[in-house]
Amino acid sequence: xxxxxxxxxxxxxxxxxxxxxxxxxxxxxxxxxKVTRGEDxxxxxxxxxxxxxxxxxxxxxxxxxxxxxxxxxxxQ
Numbered sequence: 001x002x003x004x005x006x007x008x009x010x011x012x013x014x015x016x017x018x019x020x021x022x023x024x025x026x027x028x029x030x031x032x033x034k035v036t037r038g039e040d041x042x043x044x045x046x047x048x049x050x051x052x053x054x055x056x057x058x059x060x061x062x063x064x065x066x067x068x069x070x071x072x073x074x075x076q
Contacts, residue, residue, distance in 0.1 A: 001031070003076045004047045006058060008035075010068035011043035020045060023065040027053055 011017060017035045020043075024033045029051035037043045047058070052075075059070045 001048055001050060002052045004052050004058065005074045005076070006045040006047065006062065006070050007072040007074075008043040008045055008062065008068055009071050010041055010066070011035075011037045012041055013037075016066060016068065017043065019065040020062055020068060023061050024058070027057065027061060029053055 008020065011020070014037070017037050021033050021035045024030060024045060024047055030047055030049040030053075032048045033045060035043060035045045045062070052058075055073050058073065062068050062070050
């Protein structure tokens with residue numbers, strides 16, 4: 001199972017976490033998404049799945065969920 005960690009910016013509330021979680025969960029190849037919100041509008045999304053989409057797809061999905069940006073991506 002592959003795992004990708006996204007460093008996020010723009011998460012101001014629990015609804016933001018919900019939007020990002022729901023949109024990433026809809027992508028094919030992803031089996032689990034865990035989004036946590038930190039301080040200063042930052043956050044982290046940990047995505048696991050058998051065939052996680054390309055970085056650009058993940059970035060566009062996060063942008064499409066709202067006014068959020070991906071600052072870094074780490075594939076494991």
